[in-house]
Amino acid sequence: MNDPHFTGKTALVTGSGAGIGRATAKAFAAKGVRVVVSDISLADAEDTVASIRDGGGEAAAMQCDATDGAAVERLVQATLDRFGSLDFAHNNVGVGTGKSIEDLTEADYRLISDTSLKSVMLGMKYQLPVMRAQGGGAIVNTASMAGISTVQTADIVYAGAKAGVIQMTAHAARTYAPYDIRVNCVAPGLVRTKILSEMFTHEQQMAMADFHLIKRLIEPEEIAAAAIFLCSADAAMITGHCLPVDGGQSAIR
Numbered sequence: 209m210n211d212p213h214f215t216g217k218t219a220l221v222t223g224s225g226a227g228i229g230r231a232t233a234k235a236f237a238a239k240g241v242r243v244v245v246s247d248i249s250l251a252d253a254e255d256t257v258a259s260i261r262d263g264g265g266e267a268a269a270m271q272c273d274a275t276d277g278a279a280v281e282r283l284v285q286a287t288l289d290r291f292g293s294l295d296f297a298h299n300n301v302g303v304g305t306g307k308s309i310e311d312l313t314e315a316d317y318r319l320i321s322d323t324s325l326k327s328v329m330l331g332m333k334y335q336l337p338v339m340r341a342q343g344g345g346a347i348v349n350t351a352s353m354a355g356i357s358t359v360q361t362a363d364i365v366y367a368g369a370k371a372g373v374i375q376m377t378a379h380a381a382r383t384y385a386p387y388d389i390r391v392n393c394v395a396p397g398l399v400r401t402k403i404l405s406e407m408f409t410h411e412q413q414m415a416m417a418d419f420h421l422i423k424r425l426i427e428p429e430e431i432a433a434a435a436i437f438l439c440s441a442d443a444a445m446i447t448g449h450c451l452p453v454d455g456g457q458s459a460i461r
């Protein structure tokens with residue numbers, strides 16, 4: 209369906225070579241949005257672009273390490289050069305481990321916090337001025353239920369970084385609301401992605417999905433649907449919000 213809110217606009221999705229980012233990139237493209245598919249792996253970004261083009265959508269693959277400020281600045285400029293605007297952004301990169309506090313190293317701290325928190329700050333740092341100059345836009349950041357609840361098996365650095373994403377989202381929303389820019393985040397529960405299957409056996413995943421009231425893993429497309437909603441005209445009065453997509457986990461107190 210032709211939706212003028214989306215058709216012909218441009219979205220930038222980081223970490224969209226796989227998982228949730230790929231699903232969001234495809235969902236934007238299905239709405240007629242031109243998508244910059246950005247990932248640290250160019251080959252994975254190109255796979256996402258091929259799948260978007262197969263479906264008749266428009267997309268460009270761009271390699272970028274989302275933890276590198278100069279690279280993120282170049283990525284935002286390359287998006288403008290390619291498509292002429294930046295209307296929506298999904299800052300989605302993040303990495304965690306299942307390590308205990310005692311096993312976490314300082315190198316782990318840097319990797320996890322740079323990937324999960326700094327990348328979101330850098331994304332917004334370069335996206336927001338472009339949207340302000342354009343007269344508006346919408347940003348969605350990927351947080352996690354690990355940033356809200358302690359029942360997740362995520363490590364504490366990841367939990368702290370994701371809690372930081374939620375607060376940075378609210379802070380940016382407050383600062384940029386006068387410029388017609390909305391900033392929200394999604395907080396997924398356990399999502400069926402590559403990283404999950406690499407870290408945990410099927411049995412472990414099902415035991416972890418027991419945190420959800422709805423006893424199954426979440427599909428990446430179900431997170432993408434929430435991200436698209438937060439960017440849509442239907443969400444015009446929603447900003448600074450953290451939307452859990454968690455099978456009801458946040459109802460457990």
Ligand SMILES: NC(=O)c1ccc[n+]([C@@H]2O[C@H](COP(=O)([O-])OP(=O)(O)OC[C@H]3O[C@@H](n4cnc5c(N)ncnc54)[C@H](O)[C@@H]3O)[C@@H](O)[C@H]2O)c1
Binds near residue numbers: 224350353
């Ligand atoms: N899978 C889950 O259960 C779950 C739950 C809550 C939150 N999340 C969050 O969702 C987001 C996406 O996770 P996913 O499960 O889709 O992971 P994924 O591993 O399936 O995909 C992540 C993508 O990010 C890319 N990437 C990693 N580091 C990068 C960097 N520095 N710069 C650019 N790209 C980079 C990877 O190459 C990969 O393509 C992350 O922020 C993660 O913390 C995931």
